[in-house]
Structure formats: C-alpha cells, structure tokens
Amino acid sequence: QQPVQSPQAVILREGEDAVINCSSSKALYSVHWYRQKHGEAPVFLMILLKGGEQKGHEKISASFNEKKQQSSLYLTASQLSYSGTYFCGTEAGAGSYQLTFGKGTKLSVIP
Amino acid sequence: DAGITQSPRHKVTETGTPVTLRCHQTENHRYMYWYRQDPGHGLRLIHYSYGVKDTDKGEVSDGYSVSRSKTEDFLLTLESATSSQTSVYFCAISGKGYYGYTFGSGTRLTVV
Structure with missing residues (x-):
C-alpha cells in the first residue's frame, strides 16, 4: 500500500522553508527520500531507519516518528535548485529491501 | 561513470508485440528493481531481483516478466x-x- 504524501504541491519563494509529510498505514522499518527533476531520474537524498538513525544533506533534514509511521522532510532556506518532485519510499520489514513510493510532492521555488 | 545504464532510452512499439528492456550495472550490487512511473501514480514496483536467477513480483507485475542470468544485467520483458x-x-x-x-x-x- 502506497504511503500518503502531503501536500501534493507547494510553491515557495527563495529563502522560505517547507515541510513535506509521508505517512503509512503499515509499520515501517525505514523511510527514504528522493528528489526528481523534470525529465530526469530520481536522486537519493537520505534514509531514516527505525531507531532514529539519519543520514542527509545540509539544509535538508528529516524526521521519522515510528509510533505514527510518519516521516517529514524539512527544506530550509530554499534555493531554486530545490525545485522538483519529492518522493518518499517506505520499507515495511527489515531486510526486505523493497521500497513502496508515495505519489510525490511537487515543489516549485520561485525567485 | 554512470554505474547503471538502461537501453533503449526511447521505444515505440505496436500493440501485441514483445518488448525487452535492459538494465546494466557496473556496481556489482545484489539488488535490482524495475519500476514504472505514470502521472498521478508515482513509482510502482514491477519486479525485483535479490541475486542471479532470484527474482520476485512487485505490486504491478501482471503482463511483465524478468530475468537475471548475470549480476550486472536485469531484463524486463513485456510479452505482448x-x-x-x-x-x-x-x-x-x-x-x-x-x-x-x-x-x-x-x-x-x-x-501504439
């Protein structure tokens, strides 16, 4: 079952912050975040594991609430280069190595 | 230096014909996946592989088959x-x- 992402789309001005949410009805072991620019392949941003371990980039961070089966992606001081569609991918079981992706959140950053 | 290449990049085919898409990797990774992406649906898993000759179905596998005879190659076939x-x-x-x-x-x- 696909995780649910919200919002579906958001428009920001440069320098503004954004939060993208991902929620699942299943117990999760890990959550991945990817960004896809138009006409390109998705690119890995970070992974969050059950237990709170996080890997990520500067100015882009994420949290994982295991009790609620939710993850949030935080983009601070947005830049034009942040524009694209963001996908969360969820893994239900440890070692399953299969991701189920949400439908995506389209982020547009304008000058 | 891509590490993973797909071929062909574009293909137009007629209804009822068989089609094979190829995925080639140079990373020696164990796991390989085929997803399809459609507007409004995001990425949906078709099939995946966890080793040579070890494959399994994803959520939208009907009408597709896969093969992995070498670590580096994962083929997706649309039978018709x-x-x-x-x-x-x-x-x-x-x-x-x-x-x-x-x-x-x-x-x-x-x-078409």
Missing part, C-alpha cells in the same frame, strides 16, 4: 505489449545495507 503499458520505466540498484537506490536514466515506452 498493451497500451496500458505505455509508461516510463526505471531500473534501480541497491547494495546490501542501508543505502539509497541509484536509478537509471529511464526508458520511455510508447505502445
């Missing part, structure tokens, strides 16, 4: 293409342990 299989197909690879997927550049398939 239908218009509903018009889509962008992405291959992805993943190593053991918790690292992200690396996606190929995609194959845009149009079935």
Whole structure:
C-alpha cells in the first residue's frame, strides 16, 4: 500500500522553508527520500531507519516518528535548485529491501 | 561513470508485440528493481531481483516478466505489449545495507 504524501504541491519563494509529510498505514522499518527533476531520474537524498538513525544533506533534514509511521522532510532556506518532485519510499520489514513510493510532492521555488 | 545504464532510452512499439528492456550495472550490487512511473501514480514496483536467477513480483507485475542470468544485467520483458503499458520505466540498484537506490536514466515506452 502506497504511503500518503502531503501536500501534493507547494510553491515557495527563495529563502522560505517547507515541510513535506509521508505517512503509512503499515509499520515501517525505514523511510527514504528522493528528489526528481523534470525529465530526469530520481536522486537519493537520505534514509531514516527505525531507531532514529539519519543520514542527509545540509539544509535538508528529516524526521521519522515510528509510533505514527510518519516521516517529514524539512527544506530550509530554499534555493531554486530545490525545485522538483519529492518522493518518499517506505520499507515495511527489515531486510526486505523493497521500497513502496508515495505519489510525490511537487515543489516549485520561485525567485 | 554512470554505474547503471538502461537501453533503449526511447521505444515505440505496436500493440501485441514483445518488448525487452535492459538494465546494466557496473556496481556489482545484489539488488535490482524495475519500476514504472505514470502521472498521478508515482513509482510502482514491477519486479525485483535479490541475486542471479532470484527474482520476485512487485505490486504491478501482471503482463511483465524478468530475468537475471548475470549480476550486472536485469531484463524486463513485456510479452505482448498493451497500451496500458505505455509508461516510463526505471531500473534501480541497491547494495546490501542501508543505502539509497541509484536509478537509471529511464526508458520511455510508447505502445501504439
């Protein structure tokens, strides 16, 4: 079952912050975040594991609430280069190595 | 230096014809995946492989088959293409342990 992402789309001005949410009805072991620019392949941003371990980039961070089966992606001081569609991918079981992706959140950053 | 390549990049085929898409990796990763991407649906898993000759179905596997005879190659076959299989197909690879997927550049398939 696909995780649910919200919002579906958001428009920001440069320098503004954004939060993208991902929620699942299943117990999760890990959550991945990817960004896809138009006409390109998705690119890995970070992974969050059950237990709170996080890997990520500067100015882009994420949290994982295991009790609620939710993850949030935080983009601070947005830049034009942040524009694209963001996908969360969820893994239900440890070692399953299969991701189920949400439908995506389209982020547009304008000058 | 891509590490993962897909071929062809674009293909137009007629309804009822067989089609094979190829994914080739140079990373020696164990896990390989085929996803399709359609507007409003995101990325949906078709089939995946966890080793040579070890494959399993994803959520949208009907009408597709796969083969993996070598670590580096993962083939996706549409036995008899239908218009509903018009889509962008992405291959992805993943190593053991918790690292992200690396996606190929995609194959845009149009079935007319």
